[in-house]
Amino acid sequence: MRFKPRVKRKAVGLTSLIDVIFLLLLFFMLASSFTRYQSLPLASGAQGGGAEVRPAYFRIHTADKMDLNGRPLSREEMPARFADVAAAEGKLVAIWSGPEATVQNVVDVMSAARRSGLDAVIVTGK
Template sequence: MQFKAREKRRAVGLTSLIDVIFLLLLFFMLASSFTRYQSLDLSSGGEGGGAEIKPAYLRIHASDRIDLNGLPLAKAEMAARFAGLGGTEGLVVAIWSGPEAAVQDIVDVMSAARQSGLKTVLVTGK
């Protein structure tokens, strides 16, 4: 009786497994973000009989073109102009975002409005 020679089993190579794990680790490290996001308080408008206060109107056409009550406004002078609104207009600002306005532009304007002490910020779009 002759016995067949037993084939030696190859050892499982872990090199390719380690490569795959390393690539997955690298992918998830590069795909994740470790920055802390700032939140802005938003509230929905309630039903009411009309506004008692006339708001200041701010239009964001694009990142380089912003108007406050029809007058051009630069991002650098935004906080000073918001603080100088005064009277009843200083309490509320209505922000209209145009079709070419980026989300970051709207967030920058909202942040500047909150920092200047405005109590209410209304946001509207197209």
């Protein structure tokens, strides 16, 4: 019975693996951005539950069909009506987005509300 001589295996070189990991780390650090482009502060529906002042109710049905407290509203009238809400009813508005509304419609309304001086914006709906 003859035994085959054992072949010694080479140790796995980790130098190339470390190089690849370093290159990946460098790539992801250079390709990513850590700045915030724009943020809009808002409150959820649960956070507005204890408010003393009843919020104005803004509904977005579609990009062209909106109403504030049940009265139809166009995009051109929005800043003036939001300024009235900020002055008279307290600085709180609840925005409801319907199934036909897009995210861009909601962001546009939130931006207009902030520019008009409303302090708190509550987003609710679908």
